[in-house]
Amino acid sequence: MITMLIVDDHPIVLEGTKNLFQENEDIIIDTESDATCVIQRIKNKPYDIYLIDINMPLENGINLARNIKAIQSNASVILYTGDDITDYYPLILERKIEGILAKTASKEQILRTVRAIANGEIVLPKNFL
């Protein structure tokens, strides 16, 4: 059983992303569109994995990831962005996040990454090296 919170300020993306996991009953999805509410929310109910959009107006995903890890050190964070993901690879090495996914990534890629990270593995694309 994997619990996951998806944070994105665009409701349509949020809905689309959630739908990707519909058929996987072992992954339980919650969503949050307001980045500033996340910390308060996970104090009561922590998740295994956080899938977070980087470009959010009130708090960007990188800061949010840091804040989550500050109160929940075992949390796994996957950033999720429409930007060029190669810019963010260094964050994985700095152990600030566990993974990075492009919004254009396929369903299969996403599922694989989530499962791998849930298993404590790190999935890196080839062009990272």
Added chain:
Amino acid sequence: MRSKLFWPAIILYLIIGFYLNYVNYSEPYIQIGLEEENGRWVISQLYYKDWAEGQNISVGDAILTVDTEPINELKQLRYKSKILSANEITILKPDGDLINIHIKHLDIPQQFIYVLIIPACYYLLTLFVAFYLHFKQRNTKLADLLILFMLTVSLAYVSSGVSGRMDTIGIIVNRSSMLLCLVILLHFLRNYYSFVKTNWVFTNNIKLFYILPFIAFILGCVGTIYPASNDILSNVILAIFFILLVIILSILLISYFKYSSPQLKILLNSILIPFLPFLFLYALPKILFHTYILSSEISSLFLLLIPFSFIFTQLAERLFDIEYHITRLRYYVIFSLIFTVWFTVGLYLIAGHYLTMTVMSGVAFFTFASLVILFYVKEKVDYRKRKILFSTKGDYIHQLYTAVDKIGKTIKINELLEKFAYEVSMHLELEDVFVLTYNYDKNEFITNAGESITIDPDIMEEIRLGEIRKIDKVYIAFLHQDAHFKRALVLGHNNTIQLKDEELLWLELLLLYVNNFIENTKMVEELLEELKHMKQADDGQLPWLNKLLWLRFEEEKYQLAQELHDTNLQEQLHIAREVDVLVNAKNTTDIQEKLAKIHKQMVASLHELRTYCENLKPPLLDTLGLNAALEKLIRKVQGRANFALIYTIDRLYLEDERMNLMIYRLFQELLNNALKHSYAASVEIHLKEMNDGFEIIYKDDGVGCNVEDIIVAESMGIQGMQERVKAFNGQFAIDSNINEGMFIRIMVKEGSETLDYDAHSG
């Protein structure tokens, strides 16, 4: 006591007084002591010795007739061996000469003045003052008592001469009025105490004391029936008189030492001081040295001042005023006296041989009087011309200071006016002080004028700046005026008011201050309002700038729309059409393959769109920071460039985050120029940290250009960079020549920019 007693009292006073004065006038008072010797009445004592000498009357002469009647028929001689008054006497000198003497008032000036003229004058004066008090003072109970007191004192005085002649009515009037005047005084004091809110230390049952003068009246009647008892009776009356006097004085003394209020002090002084001449100049020397400095007639005249000194308590209800006048007079008198002594001594030393003592004392007195008058004249002139006043306490300035200080602490105008009125009422000891606000437009008063005081609107319209007017029973002082309202201060006090010059000046000054203060307060309020409006209208402050900005924004938007329309939109349209084809395709065998192709196209289109967005908003700048963003930019340029790009990027710690964007844009512009125009083999770009700022150095070995040309041509975005750097208070230096490459140095100090910003915002 009610004012209906006034007219009966006056009529009684007139009748009795007329009679008494007539008796005094009818026969001169001569007072010749007699002794019976061998059946003849012989003169043993002469009271007016000068007169007797002049008329050749001497001790030992026998009196034959008085007023043409034989002396033996004079009734009074039975009880008193004296001739008290007579118009004509016949004496027999020891040598046998018969002398007939007609006595006229003027023959004996002393008796003429002290027995006839002064009592008569006092009588008339009292009458006038009584009328004055009655009509001026609106019949307060105190005034009535004072009038009665003065009338009885006057009667007692006038009757004293008459009773000396053993006149029946004179004796009765004299005895009753002596006691009556003290009882009335007691009554007056009791009421006066309650008027000035001081505790009355004696019994409140004053009416009981009115029995005493009644007893005196009865005793007087008894005395006329049994003339032999006169001496005893007069002693009884004197004893009661003395007891009453002691009671009154002790009341005053006790309450003065208990409460020591200025009113009591003056009251006490006004009773005690008239006694002093009698005590020190007559009674004490008489007892101690058997001689006197001032005769009893003269020294007792001072006692008659007592009723008049009480008038002050009525005329000026605010005893404060008397104190002011007394201290001022004392001040002037002391000054004048010192100078007079100085002057007289000088005069004596210089011209003492030629001048008699009489001339000297006359000159001294004249000098003294002139000086006192001079001081008063000077004071008037000073006030009229220069607004300078004699100040007894010297604290008017101080009080003005504290009043202004207290008033100045208020912020709102209404509060200010209230405090001002309070200060004025406290300082001037007035009861009704308030600020009247008059509305011009509606011609009506806004603040209630109070029930007791009504002000004519015309007066409000008339009164001008700096004016203090006395209207009827109140003063009205102009305070402030603006477009809609006129404010005035109204001062009233118990239906009677008289402000001194000093107080008026004080008030005038304070009014001026308050007027200015209101003006300033209003100005500050208006300024604040204006500032508020300005703040609200701040955006519209530079319409041309707004217009320019708006046009620029619109232009940008137009360009954006055009670009998106030309590129991404077309692609998306194409994809949509392809998908539509697939949706309606009948042959679904290779649909997967075709969809994958479309997906590829879409991702490509997305990438293009992302690049486009990244151009508009530099990526990473607000997530990973300036350095990451610059690194990414440089990697991108390196990917496209034909030149070798050498770069160093220091990590900057800038307070102003907007600087990051500027630096990024400068890099972007410089590198874009290098890509497009330089044709360089190698390009260097450096971002260096400096003390409170940064420096960007760009260097290439490309074709270069003429600097003037660039600036004129507005090409290459160099001008844009220059402007941006200037906007941040930086320095932009460019050095280039054709075929000699290009060197650009940009320096921005954060401190100077911040300072400048502060200066503007401050």
